[in-house]
Amino acid sequence: MVKRIEKDQARFHQIIRGKVKRNLRKYITRGELIGKKGNDFVSIPIPQINIPHFRYNHKKSGGVGQGSGEIGTPIGRGDDQLEGGAGDAPGDHLLEVDIPLDELAQMLGEELELPNILPKGKKNITSQKDKYTGISQTGPESLRHFKRTYKEALKRQIITQTYNPLRPVIIPVREDRRYRTWKVNIEPESNAVIIYMMDVSGSMGDEQKEIVRIESFWIDTWLRYQYKNIETRYIIHDAVAREVDQETFYHTRESGGTIISSAYKLASKIIDEEYDASDWNLYLFHFSDGDNWGEIDTDECVAILEGNLLPRVNLFCYGQVESPYGSGQFIRDLDDQFQDEEKIVLSEISDKEEIYDSIKEFLGKGR
């Protein structure tokens, strides 16, 4: 039986989830969530929900306490609620709500009105998985459940009083036999790979990287929700590109110039070697301040995109963050070249506030 309190608790959880959802925009722009990520959950701090009353402002009233200390000794921080006299006022502390990543992605989807992605490639290929989940009275001998069978026999013998404790021989008969049964799960298999590319040249500061970090966290959350299997690869580049792990990706700071084509070349090499475009859904995200080294390289980038990348990827997203040195030309060059290309999404992210809209632009096409 469901306990009464469990129903009230479930209702409470529903309410706080609603609160998280309403304030999602605020949470999206803050980086701290990423640090609170567990395997399947994110802990989100929300203020405790109080039922409002006409009541005293404790900061104005003060109170009486007990213990040692000189006059002027601090006894608690301003945001703690000290117990005033005998009445214990509820504290204004934060609640931590654990929200499954899937649910968070769902909220993100609803909030940003993101369409579900129609996977390409193996969308008709499904894999069957057998799972042994139950017990039945019939089945092949090879699947006989010895322990259960034995138990049944024992039960029967005790009930019919044929069980002799002095000579505990248990002989199962036909009716005692129990067999394992299985259920077939059909799992659609769609694979996806995300390749993140980031410009780490001298002009990309910590704030710019933070934006990239937050944005890719949400992109990750959403795509993981859409695909069963997902792989992520990270490429950093300044004048040359190399593949790195996630940790390095977010924390490297290089100096030097920017040659974007180096990253695109590396990305297409990785795709050529490891991901067959007919089987994989490919997502490319590139973040830079757009200050590319000369027009010649930009032309080369366009060529790689056109010839090599675009035919194979689901989506190519370019996010241009604004660096202290201003924003570069690259986004406009791409825009000129690929105005009608659906697979390319361009977005300018000048500060954290714009992450929300930028995610919407990137993922809003449902590709």
Place this chain on the structure above:
Amino acid sequence: MNLPQELAKTKDEIKRYAEGYRLDFFETIFEIVEFDELNEVASYGGFPTRYPHWRFGMEYDELAKGYSYGLQKIYELVINNDPCYAYLMKCNNLVDQKLVMAHVYGHCDFFKNNLWFDHTNRKMMDEMANHATQIRRYCEKYGEEVVEDFVEVCLSLENLIDLHSPYIQRRPDKPKMIVESESEFVAPLKLKSKDYMDSYINPAHFLDEQRKITEQKQKEKKRKIPEIPERDVLQFLLDQAPLDRWQADVLSIIREEAYYFAPQGQTKIMNEGWATYWHSKIMTEKCLTDAEVIDYADHHSGTLLTGTGRLNPYKLGVELFRDIEERWNKGKFGKEYDECDDWNTRKNWDKKLGLGQQKIFEVRKLYNDLMFIDAFLTPEFCREHRLFVYNYNDRTDMYEISERDFKAVKEKLLFSLTNFGQPFIRVEDANYFNRGELYLIHEHDGVDLKIDEAKETLTNLYKVWSRPVHLETVIDEVKIILSFNGQDHDEREIE
């Protein structure tokens, strides 16, 4: 679940001891429960059958988390009811169970005998269950969310009650029928005169003037609603607000429960002090075995712990009771003692009166926390127990110890206990601006309200009154009116 045999025996034993000390209680039923059941009952304020609401779920969430992290554990839970119900946690060991039982008998005695509990419903267990059934029925009929929201609105106003109303009849049982009779019409003043002098003695402009004055008087005489300001705001809303029947019923349920719980808020220090006094007496004088002493001492001192500067009602209460007992045993009261200013004489004062026990029983019958502190907190006690006043320091964003002066401590403590720590709010006018708007006044006594919360509460009040609502209060020594008209909040200064 029934008590296991061993505990049943312990219970009888402790009951005998308690009766031996002349404690007088309702029959007490102990239920033994698992920790999660205890958490559940505790979240429902002690009543296993309570109406459904998310706030209980929130409470439970917190208790469950606190328990699983090992931060907190509920020791005792006892319900003011006849018979009294009390819960024992299954996993506690025997000495804990003994302690809790002894403590519970102290509470039961207090519930039964303290005057402030006189008007509480002693069949509240059943009443709460009825309330729950009622609210569940409304949920089915009008939709869970609708009812839940309205319950929340009512809860937001639940502290707007008149604590003393159970003891005084503030208004006649039935409102007198008010019929505006012809006789109430007062003719404007006209000076006496002979016919032919009339137009000279009562010229037209004079008559006009008089008519205006009379009209003005009539207007002022017009019945005000409420005739006298009303502190039982909930009752007033029940009588006057345009509520559906189910809404009125929900509001009256919340009001009844608020009145039921109020005495517990009014006597927290005394009630816990009294129970602690008795558990310690029963345990140490009667039923501790040698093997249990350490565990008992550990748990008892845990109960009386005063964590970082906070006031612990258990500690304050029990120490005050003991202080009273000692003073009345030694005769440290009355004019002669009060006027003695020789420290040594005072200290060694002992008239061997032996009135201590008698006095504390009298105190538990007649007093509530406010009177208790007012009458029995002495400068000696204040010094010995190192009480202090703390205030908030803007600059450091900290609460800091600000004074140790006896007068200041007592004043602050009394303030925090007045009206069980809630601001006084009264209905002044239900026809404000002659537009049926509700005008409340906060009787400001030195401490401001929390403004953001007050605004939200006004929003809720509007949902009940369905016309604009106003609250007069004082912020930073400026008199202001907070208003909510259904759409916008307004805040303006007045003179």
